Amino acid sequence: MTEYIxxxxxxxxxxxxxLWEFRELIFIFTWRDIKVKYKQTFLGFAWAVLQxxxxxxxFAVFFGRVLNVPSDGLPYPLFSFAGLMFWNIFATGxxxxxxxxxxxxxxxxxxxxxxxxxxxxxxxxxxxxxxMTLLIYAALIIYYGISINIFFLGICFLFxxxxxxxxxxxxxxxxxxxxxxxxxxxxxxxxxxxxxxFVTPVIYPLSMVEKPWLKYILQLNPMAGAVSVARAGLxxxxxxxxxxGISSLxxxxxxxxxxxxxRKTESTFADLA
Amino acid sequence: MKPxxxxxxxxxxxxxxxxxxxxxxFRDSLTSLFRRSTTTKEDFYALxxxxxxxxxxxxxxxxxxxxxxxxxxxxxLSRITSPSSGHIIARGRMAxxxxxxxxxxxxxxxxxxxxxxxxxxxxxRTEIKSKFEEIVDFSGVKNFLDTPLKHYSSGMQLRxxxxxxxxxxPEILIIDEVLAVGDAEFQRKxxxxxxxxxxxxxxxxxxxxxxxxxxxxxxxxxxxxxxQLKGMGTTSEMINLYLNEYSKGSGSLxxxxxxxxxxDSLLIRSVEVNGxxxxxxxxxxxxxxxxxxxxxxxxxxHQPVLGLVFRNMQEVAVLGINNRHYGIELSKTNSSNFDxxxxxxxxxxxxxxxxxxLFLGDGAADLxxxxxxxxxxxxSRDIMGSGLMPSEKLNTFFHNSCDWxxx
Numbered sequence: 001m002t003e004y005i006x007x008x009x010x011x012x013x014x015x016x017x018x019l020w021e022f023r024e025l026i027f028i029f030t031w032r033d034i035k036v037k038y039k040q041t042f043l044g045f046a047w048a049v050l051q052x053x054x055x056x057x058x059f060a061v062f063f064g065r066v067l068n069v070p071s072d073g074l075p076y077p078l079f080s081f082a083g084l085m086f087w088n089i090f091a092t093g094x095x096x097x098x099x100x101x102x103x104x105x106x107x108x109x110x111x112x113x114x115x116x117x118x119x120x121x122x123x124x125x126x127x128x129x130x131x132m133t134l135l136i137y138a139a140l141i142i143y144y145g146i147s148i149n150i151f152f153l154g155i156c157f158l159f160x161x162x163x164x165x166x167x168x169x170x171x172x173x174x175x176x177x178x179x180x181x182x183x184x185x186x187x188x189x190x191x192x193x194x195x196x197x198f199v200t201p202v203i204y205p206l207s208m209v210e211k212p213w214l215k216y217i218l219q220l221n222p223m224a225g226a227v228s229v230a231r232a233g234l235x236x237x238x239x240x241x242x243x244x245g246i247s248s249l250x251x252x253x254x255x256x257x258x259x260x261x262x263r264k265t266e267s268t269f270a271d272l273a
Numbered sequence: 274m275k276p277x278x279x280x281x282x283x284x285x286x287x288x289x290x291x292x293x294x295x296x297x298x299f300r301d302s303l304t305s306l307f308r309r310s311t312t313t314k315e316d317f318y319a320l321x322x323x324x325x326x327x328x329x330x331x332x333x334x335x336x337x338x339x340x341x342x343x344x345x346x347x348x349x350l351s352r353i354t355s356p357s358s359g360h361i362i363a364r365g366r367m368a369x370x371x372x373x374x375x376x377x378x379x380x381x382x383x384x385x386x387x388x389x390x391x392x393x394x395x396x397x398r399t400e401i402k403s404k405f406e407e408i409v410d411f412s413g414v415k416n417f418l419d420t421p422l423k424h425y426s427s428g429m430q431l432r433x434x435x436x437x438x439x440x441x442x443p444e445i446l447i448i449d450e451v452l453a454v455g456d457a458e459f460q461r462k463x464x465x466x467x468x469x470x471x472x473x474x475x476x477x478x479x480x481x482x483x484x485x486x487x488x489x490x491x492x493x494x495x496x497x498x499x500x501q502l503k504g505m506g507t508t509s510e511m512i513n514l515y516l517n518e519y520s521k522g523s524g525s526l527x528x529x530x531x532x533x534x535x536x537d538s539l540l541i542r543s544v545e546v547n548g549x550x551x552x553x554x555x556x557x558x559x560x561x562x563x564x565x566x567x568x569x570x571x572x573x574x575h576q577p578v579l580g581l582v583f584r585n586m587q588e589v590a591v592l593g594i595n596n597r598h599y600g601i602e603l604s605k606t607n608s609s610n611f612d613x614x615x616x617x618x619x620x621x622x623x624x625x626x627x628x629x630x631l632f633l634g635d636g637a638a639d640l641x642x643x644x645x646x647x648x649x650x651x652x653s654r655d656i657m658g659s660g661l662m663p664s665e666k667l668n669t670f671f672h673n674s675c676d677w678x679x680x
Contacts, residue, residue, distance in 0.1 A: 006352055006361040028392040032378060039380040039421075110375040111393055112352035267355040270348065271287070 009267030014259060015114070022113050029121035033096070034128050048129040049136050052088055056081045063203050072205045074234060075144045082234060083202035083227040085133050086164045089126045090223055091193045093165075096122035097172025098189045101180050101269060108269055115266050116259070119173045123165065130161070149236045156233025159244075160226040163251050167222040170254030177262040180272050200224055205231070206243075219243050222251040275364060276326040277445060277476050278350070283359035285320040285345055285500075319345040321500045323359070327493075329444070332477040334491030334508055336484075336515045342500040343480045347447050350478070365444030365476070368395050374434030379423035383414055383433060386422050390437045404440045412436035439466045446470060449480045464490065482588050484512055516586065516626060529553045531647050540633055540641040543567045546649065554649045558624060559656045559673060562617045562649070568633060570609045574640070577603050579613045580632035584645075585625060591669045592622070597636065621670045623663070624653035 019026075038044045056077050063069040064076030071079035097119035101108065104118050134157075141148060179185040197203075200223045209215045218224050225247020232239035320342045327333055335343045348354045350361060351369035376393040377386050387408055391401040401408075409415050412433045414425070422430060448467070467490055471477050481487055487494060487508060494511035496503040504514050529552030532543040547563035548556030556562050566579060580595035596603055596615075603613060628648045633641040653662060656671065663671045 002366055003362065003364045006349065006356065006363065008358055008360075009355040024398055025392050028389060028398075032381065032389055035385070036378060036380050107376045107393060109353060111369065111395075113393075270354040 014116075014263065019114050019116065022117060025113055026117050026121050026124070029117060030124040030128070033122055033125035037125065045132060048132040052081065052084045052133050053136060055084055059084075059203060069204050070208055072207060072231060072235060074146070074231070078140055078144055078146065078234065079205070079231065080203060081137060081140060082230050083200075085130055085137060086160050086226045086230055087197065087200060087202045087223065088133070089123075089130050089161075089164045090168050090226075091197070092129065093123040093126040093168035094172045094175065095189050095193060096126065097168070098175035098179055098185060100172075101176045102183070102186075115269060116173065116262060119176045119262075120169060123168050123172055126168070127161075127165065146234070148234060152236055153233040156229050156239065160230040160233075163222060163226040163229070163247060166251040166255050167226070170251065170256070170258035172258070173262040174254070174258035177258075177265045180265065180269055196221070196223070201227055219246050220250055222247040222254065225251075274329070277329045277331075277364050278327040279362040280323050280325050281360050281362075283320055283323040283346075283349060283361060284318065284357050285342075285349055285354070286316045286318055286357045289315050289317045318500045320349065320356070323502050325495060325502065325505055327476060327478075329365075329476055330471075330474045331493055332471045332479065332491045334487035334494035334511070335478060335480045335497065336487065336494055336511055337497035341497040343497055344449060345500075346497065347449055347478065347480060351447050363445065366395070367445040367447065368438075368441040368443035369447035370394075370438050370449065373438050374430060377422060377430065377434065380421055382421055383418040383425070384409075386433065387437055390434065391440075394438065394441055395443070396441060408436045408440050411439060435463060435466075439463075439470075443475070445476045445478070447478045484587055488512065533643065533646075538631075538641050538643045540568050540570045541566060541631055541643060541646075542569045544631070544647060546647065548649070554647065555652060556620055556649060557652050557654045558671070559619050559621070559654065562620050564615045566613045566615070566631065566633075568611055568613065570640075573607060573609050574633075574635050576636050577611070577613060578632075578634040578636050579603070579615060580634065581615065582630040582632070583622070583627045584630065585627060585669065588628075591627070595632070595634075619673055620651065621673060622651045623665055623668050623671060624651050625665075626650050 038047060041047060043050065059080040060077045063080070064071070069076070074082075100118045100122040101115070108115065108118070175185055175189060179189075199218060200221055201208075201218070206215065206218065206224060206228055209218060219242075225243050228243055229239045323342075323346065335346065337343050345354075347369065349356050350363070351367065353369075374390065376390055378389060381389060384405075387405065388398070388401055391408075392398065396404075409418065412429075412435075414429050414433050417425065417429065422433075425433070464486060467477065467479075471490065477490070479487065479491055491508050493505065494508040495505045496511050496515045504511060506514075529547060530543060530545045533541055544567070545552070545565040546554045547561075547565075548554060549560040564581070568574070568577065578595050578597050580593070582590050583592040585591050626648055627650075628645045631641075631643045631646045632639055655662075656673065657663075
């Protein structure tokens with residue numbers, strides 16, 4: 001028989017066993033988010049692929065052709081798509097997670113479950129989109145006929161994916177918690193993501209930045225690490241260990257900070273949402 | 274055998290801020306970030322020092338007026354909000370039906386929603402799968418399982434929601450006012466299901482304004498008032514306690530007069546109640562009841578309309594009257610401050626406590642309303658001179674001009 005004690009909310013201990021107990025709910029929420037996103041659309045899941053593909057097309061024309069942005073020796077579409085895939089997890093993940101506590105207020109006010117499930121599953125639905133685009137990316141690699149080390153590429157992409165998820169989850173849960181109290185974040189999120197796109201080397205390579213101090217600042221952004229490592233995987237080059245270290249550290253700081261803030265405000269969600 | 278639920282000195286406070294000066298501009302609110310706060314904070318106790326124990330198989334009714342803390346109690350127990358102090362020990366899987374259909378998504382189909390709602394309520398996927406057929410049968414929406422929920426009628430949504438909820442098998446079931454919705458047949462079905470659940474030895478906590486439902490379902494009850502536990506005992510004892518509490522409620526009349534502050538109402542300033550010619554809110558069956566309502570308006574109301582709704586203990590309206598319905602126009606007043614007197618002779622209400630909503634209009638729109646403005650008590654009397662009373666179970670009113678013949 002399960003016995004539990006309900007006490008005033010104190011401390012920041014994260015109950016992993018409880019999260020594990022509710023794992024089915026994480027997937028149910030993820031499944032719901034994916035399902036609802038593409039309901040009543042003519043193209044359905046194709047949109048998951050079409051969105052980044054169209055973005056890539058636009059980037060390839062304006063930045064690749066017109067502005068001649070360098071691309072580390074890769075064909076520009078391949079170069080920008082690699083960045084976009086991970087960027088999209090981050091951008092969709094953060095904005096969905098950021099709004100998730102407010103949009104699920106109806107459930108939060110009625111039923112108990114670990115609240116972290118809500119931002120977590122909104123991020124997982126963005127990861128699902130990523131997995132769909134991965135198929136297109138494989139086709140693009142074949143189309144451009146570049147030679148790759150598939151094992152090395154796999155490891156690099158996996159590292160970038162994990163780094164992206166950690167970053168997104170950290171920032172996403174931070175904003176989700178703040179958004180419950182200060183609805184200003186609903187307006188700040190799109191603006192913030194737009195700004196972050198420019199300071200993340202998605203459109204341009206990090207090697208294009210000449211001033212060393214600026215480069216260091218840009219590397220503080222863990223998404224810069226995720227994108228750079230993914231591209232290094234394509235080129236078959238060992239990624240810069242410095243950037244791996246910095247971005248991993250920053251991602252972990254974001255994750256811990258995000259969860260702390262979330263846990264601190266969690267007990268009042270039902271009263272405020 | 275340890276109790277299945279133990280409440281130990283549970284308190285829940287909310288801070289309510291009193292603004293000393295309203296923000297006038299955005300700049301003010303920005304600068305106030307750096308100044309000392311202009312608000313005073315005050316703790317409001319939604320629950321105060323609640324302690325009780327429940328054994329396995331108990332069905333507990335929770336009785337209290339609106340705002341007594343019933344829903345907060347259930348929310349703390351179901352871990353939706355955490356207590357401010359004290360602790361609760363619960364021994365058993367818990368499911369709460371604070372509202373049926375929680376998490377239903379209009380874009381998803383009926384069967385998809387069964388899985389979604391079931392998971393949110395704490396069922397495992399395999400459990401839902403094994404009970405799927407049963408749930409569908411109970412809901413009666415078999416033909417619409419692949420239709421998005423948004424095309425369902427509200428009745429179908431409700432049936433589907435309750436079907437999922439009814440197939441939860443927790444050791445502790447928390448129910449809040451599910452019976453407030455749905456038609457009579459559906460309500461009977463719900464009550465039947467809950468009876469079945471309680472007979473199977475599970476523990477139920479049930480909040481309702483429907484005393485009849487509580488009486489039929491619950492063996493034990495607690496009464497809450499102002500966040501405090503007023504008593505715990507058998508349901509019939511507790512209902513009596515509640516009725517006594519209720520009659521001394523916020524709308525009690527001192528010397529037959531009740532004044533309303535600006536917070537309570539816009540225009541109605543006071544009401545004086547006279548029962549059987551005596552100042553006060555007690556009247557005998559068949560007696561005369563008189564209300565004198567004072568109105569102070571900034572503008573002249575040319576043709577005021579006064580409405581009264583009498584509600585019984587279950588908050589069900591039993592009598593709703595206004596002067597216009599009875600073909601009476603209150604003559605023009607040229608003053609903005611006037612009294613309207615309403616008199617009801619031979620009050621035909623059965624004994625009990627009635628709460629009265631007041632409405633004031635100008636014939637075109639409602640200008641003011643005070644729900645539950647005050648309560649009156651009708652005392653029993655041997656009205657027919659027979660030594661017998663019309664059955665209280667069957668009657669809300671009695672009829673005092675009947676004729677009987679035999680031939």
